Amino acid sequence: xxxxxxxxxxxxxxxxxxxxxxxxxxxxxxxxxxxxxxxxxxxxxxxxxxxxxxxxxxxxxxxxxxxxxxxxxxxxxxxxxxxxxxxxxxxxxxxxxxxxxxxxxxxxxxxxxxxxxxxxxxxxxxxxxxxxxxxxxxxxxxxxxxxxxxxxxxxxxxxxxxxxxxxxxxxxxxxxxxxxxxxxxxxxxxxxxxxxxxxxxxxxxxxxxxxxxxxxxxxxxxxxxxxxxxxxxxxxxxxxxxxxxx
Numbered sequence: 163x164x165x166x167x168x169x170x171x172x173x174x175x176x177x178x179x180x181x182x183x184x185x186x187x188x189x190x191x192x193x194x195x196x197x198x199x200x201x202x203x204x205x206x207x208x209x210x211x212x213x214x215x216x217x218x219x220x221x222x223x224x225x226x227x228x229x230x231x232x233x234x235x236x237x238x239x240x241x242x243x244x245x246x247x248x249x250x251x252x253x254x255x256x257x258x259x260x261x262x263x264x265x266x267x268x269x270x271x272x273x274x275x276x277x278x279x280x281x282x283x284x285x286x287x288x289x290x291x292x293x294x295x296x297x298x299x300x301x302x303x304x305x306x307x308x309x310x311x312x313x314x315x316x317x318x319x320x321x322x323x324x325x326x327x328x329x330x331x332x333x334x335x336x337x338x339x340x341x342x343x344x345x346x347x348x349x350x351x352x353x354x355x356x357x358x359x360x361x362x363x364x365x366x367x368x369x370x371x372x373x374x375x376x377x378x379x380x381x382x383x384x385x386x387x388x389x390x391x392x393x394x395x396x397x398x399x400x401x402x403x404x405x406x407x408x
Contacts, residue, residue, distance in 0.1 A: 179202075180199075191208060305399075331391070354367065
């Protein structure tokens with residue numbers, strides 16, 4: 163039997179990195195949170211704009227969209243800003259679409275009314291799992307924004323239909339691991355990102371086998387591992403939101 167790998171923070175194969183969420187990190191935002199997952203840090207903010215895109219106008223429904231970006235020094239080697247290239251790169255577009263899909267899965271757009279919410283996720287420091295951290299942190303920012311809209315009387319009921327969180331998992335040197343940091347992700351034979359609701363429903367599973375095909379049995383083990391990690395993240399999200407409200 164293979165021995166358990168030595169992992170950052172001395173955690174076991176099924177362990178998350180230390181996670182911290184600070185609500186209200188940006189006071190000028192409708193809702194915000196700084197999420198730290200190990201050395202990965204992401205600022206998530208929610209902003210509103212009255213009105214919706216033209217293709218939704220007059221339908222009595224709102225809209226929510228997300229944007230994602232990495233600060234130039236977030237990975238050590240300077241990353242050029244999208245504005246200097248004239249457009250976002252393919253990875254950025256893919257991740258912000260993922261964030262938007264994930265959050266809309268638990269949002270009642272009719273309850274939002276004809277207004278648009280923007281969720282902006284900016285990576286301060288990247289050490290693996292930035293998209294998952296962004297989703298989990300953005301949910302907190304969204305929940306705080308919805309609570310504020312409700313308190314202001316802008317909406318009649320909360321548009322949140324549930325909660326959402328995400329975590330990475332994978333196979334490294336034959337071991338099935340939860341919450342890969344960069345050193346593990348760069349060596350992974352299988353890399354997966356799992357997005358799940360509080361009802362245990364899957365919103366997205368991104369799984370890639372780098373060297374050999376992934377068996378159905380191992381995929382099931384990865385999903386079970388992700389579900390255990392997401393349950394821990396969900397508990398922290400709810401504790402953070404309740405603390406901010408109190």
